[in-house]
Amino acid sequence: MTAVADLKRLPSRPIDLPATLELSGIAHSFGGFKVLTDVNFAVPQGQIVGLIGPNGSGKSTCFNIVSGFLRPKAGRVLLSGRDMAADSIQARTRHGLMRTFQTPKVFERMSVLENVMVGLHKDGRSGILASMLRTPTTRREFDRLRNTAEEACRKFALGKFLDAQTGRLPAGQRRVVELARAYVGAPRLLLLDEPSSGLNTEEIGQLRSWIAMLNSEGMTILLVSHDMGLMTIADTVHALYFGEIIASGPMAAIQADPRVREAYLGG
Ligand SMILES: Nc1ncnc2c1ncn2[C@@H]1O[C@H](COP(=O)(O)OP(=O)(O)OP(=O)(O)O)[C@@H](O)[C@H]1O
Ligand SMILES: [Mg+2]
Structure with a gap:
């Protein structure tokens, strides 16, 4: 009941202040295997920031740490200057952080519309009892x-x-x-993990314009992608390799960076 009351107290919309994300000194390991050793980067307000790195370099692990699926072994994650260490996944969502997954997580048996409605759960104003009674107010709200x-x-x-x-x-x-489900939740910070995988060239072009649209509507975006063409949409790109950021800058500069080329080509 407390959780429901908490949700109702939150403003239902709109996107007011885009968030700023900061990762400082992030380290993580699985068993004895060190994946992240010292990750430091920021996502400035209103920008699109990219994160690239070879397979297994720890990009999704960074996302899992930021969104609260994993607790880092060291370091801090700040959302608009606020330390999120004590926040659950749900609390982070309420503070405006939302993500998509490398393998899309949807409710397979539900319709497309129902899936997108799930993203609006924090906009609901009626209590659980009222929803069960199907009063005119809840019906209006459902509509x-x-x-x-x-x-x-x-x-x-x-x-x-x-x-x-x-x-x-x-x-x-x-x-x-x-x-679309993430969009209706009106996040201030949207984390997109490989959004173009499984899409064809035309769909990637469409995705690019949606990402630009979301950003122009005020969303700060952190984007992970292997698609270097899509990555040119980012204001700044950080390259992750062996647990650390080895290069940062516009995509063109990153692609020309000898350390990045070596990391990708193994050469
Ligand atoms: N839950 C886990 N338990 C053990 N090892 C894990 C776990 N999650 C990730 N790893 C390992 O940590 C490393 C980093 O994985 P991660 O998924 O973060 O990489 P990534 O950069 O997202 O890779 P990709 O480009 O393939 O998506 C990999 O070696 C992976 O096998
Ligand atoms: Mg990944």
Whole structure:
């Protein structure tokens, strides 16, 4: 009940102040295997920041630490200057942080529209009892959430799949459902882990324009991608290698950096 009361006290919208994320001295290991040794970088307010690195270099581990799925062995994660160490995944979401996953996580048996409505849970105003009683107020509220979700689906070209069972969609479309669900939650900081995997060239072009749109609507974005073309959308890119950031700058400079080339080519 406390959690529900907490949710209701939060402002339902809009995106007010884009967040700033800072990782300082982050270290993590699995068993004795050190994945991150000393990761330091920031995501300035309103920017798109990219994180690249060879397979297994720890990009998703960084995401898991920022979003609260993993506790780092050392270091701090600050959201708009606030240490998130004590915050649960849900508390981080309430503070405006949202992520998508390298393998899209959707409710496969639910429709596309229902999946996107899940992203609006913190916008709900009615209590659980009222929802169970299906009062006129809850019905009105349900309609409001449904309309907002439907609008978002159309924005992400999912209009013709509203009632489709999400698990039956191709992988690329499931990824878009996940993005639309994150979008309706109006995050201040959005973490996108390999959003282009499973998408074809045309879909990647579309994804690029959506990322630009989300950013222009005020979302600060941290993007992990192997797609160097997509990565040029980032204001700054950080390259992760052997647990540390080895180069930072615009994508063109990163691609030309000898340390980065060596890390990728193993040469
Ligand atoms: N839960 C876990 N338990 C043990 N080892 C793990 C776990 N999660 C990740 N690892 C290992 O940590 C290393 C970093 O993994 P991570 O998924 O963060 O890399 P990544 O940079 O996201 O790679 P990719 O580009 O393939 O997505 C890898 O060697 C991986 O096998
Ligand atoms: Mg990964």
